[in-house]
Amino acid sequence: MSEAPYGHVKALVFDVFGTVVDWRGSIIREIRATGKTNGVDGDWEAFADRWRAGYHDGMNAFRSGEAEWKTADQMYRERLDLLLGEYGISGFSEQETDHLNKAWHRLDPWADAVEGLTMLKSKFVIGTLSNGNVGLLVNMAKYGGLPWDCVLAGELAGSYKPDPKVYLMVSELLGIEPHEVMMTAAHNHDLIAAKKTGLSTAFVSRPDEYGVSARKPDLVAATEADVSATDFVDLAVQLVV
């Protein structure tokens, strides 16, 4: 690949849930183990999907002006409390419930993530750009060995992607131009919004994000993506010239 089209890129920022880590597989494993310990059986795949939906519902409530800005930790906790009741899992101490809620801090990276990020780090500033909160992202990085140069999040702009100010915050904080930042995600809607603010964009396919659930992953990059890669190592091979 010619260096020219992306030679101006200085920093790559990554969507995290689904793009860097396998949130669904990790959450299913943790909640299934919790159910087993507590002698409760249930549809843990549906539990994981509904828990995740609590996060999207929380962000939508903020976007529509119905609710205050909340951290991912708060949104996940509100939904967890509902789900635990519904599934008949009870008797947890506050400490145990908090630990379970922080399953979202212990998500496994996709198999290629650490290797690809390490390769990319040799040439670029690499960071998160997630709607997850900073503490969650920092703990997740330590858990999974993700070698970020910086942990950036919608929290630092008091908003969530796809609010343009979240994307533009990256170039402002790093002291570079928007097109020198490459937003990397497995979700085309994230890349389309980033592109509108002037960022460069990279699509990485994550066909297994939603497992066997009804939700379908983006398998093909939108035209707004400057680069398309099959995983992070492929991305690094394309960009680290």
Next chain:
Amino acid sequence: MSEAPYGHVKALVFDVFGTVVDWRGSIIREIRATGKTNGVDGDWEAFADRWRAGYHDGMNAFRSGEAEWKTADQMYRERLDLLLGEYGISGFSEQETDHLNKAWHRLDPWADAVEGLTMLKSKFVIGTLSNGNVGLLVNMAKYGGLPWDCVLAGELAGSYKPDPKVYLMVSELLGIEPHEVMMTAAHNHDLIAAKKTGLSTAFVSRPDEYGVSARKPDLVAATEADVSATDFVDLAVQLVV
């Protein structure tokens, strides 16, 4: 050492200029080399100290309400433009002046810094807490191999230390209690202010920060310091039980 007194600490955040990196030695070397290249001789130690003073003057102007908040990059650049004129160094392109100003992104870590931070990282979240801007700190970390888990800065709170909100931002972002954060600095004034907000504190002596200039380093920890160490490896030996 008994683990008890500091067993609650989960994250260490570090003052950077002087505590982690030898700003004065690094700046003197860079500006002396620049002078030589341009056939100009001068008192480069005084140049470095006056350049550094531009940063303190800039922060004081904000604190007193005389000026807007500015990044360290902006404050250093304003003073640099004055000093270059005064020292008779002229004819730089904008790109060359910007490169020289970013000497503050290329400061050498003290000899023990990377080793000590790497040891501390095995047990704690480690991050910056500097009045330098995020971009400067990220570039400095890549330059010097500083293994931060997160890059935090007064910039993210729109203020400078010792404003209490800068210290309290750390526990808020990391989702922990103030006393679970240990502020680490070679400057007692920083630790005294951190302690007032409820943070734990560690003093690390940096006797060579100011070189042969008139300014004297703190050689002994204030009583507000919970821990006192001779360098980062000593700090790690004390804290990583």
